[in-house]
Amino acid sequence: MSSDLTSADSLSESLRRLALFADLPPDALAALVDTVRDERVEEGVWVLNEGDENADLFLILEGEVGLVRDEMEQAVMHAGMFFGEISVLLDEPATAGVVARTPLRLAVIDRAALIPFLLAHATVTLRLLQAEARRISDLSPWRA
Numbered sequence: 001m002s003s004d005l006t007s008a009d010s011l012s013e014s015l016r017r018l019a020l021f022a023d024l025p026p027d028a029l030a031a032l033v034d035t036v037r038d039e040r041v042e043e044g045v046w047v048l049n050e051g052d053e054n055a056d057l058f059l060i061l062e063g064e065v066g067l068v069r070d071e072m073e074q075a076v077m078h079a080g081m082f083f084g085e086i087s088v089l090l091d092e093p094a095t096a097g098v099v100a101r102t103p104l105r106l107a108v109i110d111r112a113a114l115i116p117f118l119l120a121h122a123t124v125t126l127r128l129l130q131a132e133a134r135r136i137s138d139l140s141p142w143r144a
Helices: 003-016 026-033 085-090 111-120 122-139
Strands: 037-041 046-048 056-062 064-069 072-078 097-100 104-110
Touching: 003 026, 003 056, 003 104, 056 085, 056 111, 104 111, 111 122
Parallel strands: none
Antiparallel strands: 037 104, 046 097, 056 104, 064 072, 064 097
16 A cells, blocks of 8 residues: 555544544545645644735644734644634635644645535535634623
8 A cells, every 4th residue: 555545544534533524425525635735733833823814724633733813822722623714714814823832733725625615515514613603602701
């Protein structure tokens, strides 16, 4: 077995474990894997800077990141979570900086592949919206 196939299999399994893609049909997952970049980032490296142009959705497969706004860490995200969705969906600069708190393994999907994928797979789109709603709800001052 070639290393490319092994890498694709590993990426496929890593994506399947994410709640976002849990019930995605195998053929759709395979098509998605063909568009994903599997990236490794060392601890302390900035993945995004606040205000940067960004056209990628980043899915954390391994490790932990800090979300930084106005030079203050606002939140910590870990494996299974994602970032970059706001700038990708709104086609605007990054709303926060993101720094690797530990070594990272990221699945990266660019906007050109993500938008058609979301339009074709309503369950993934719904899960993405639910995750966004949960984040907003968690920040709401009106929650009891």
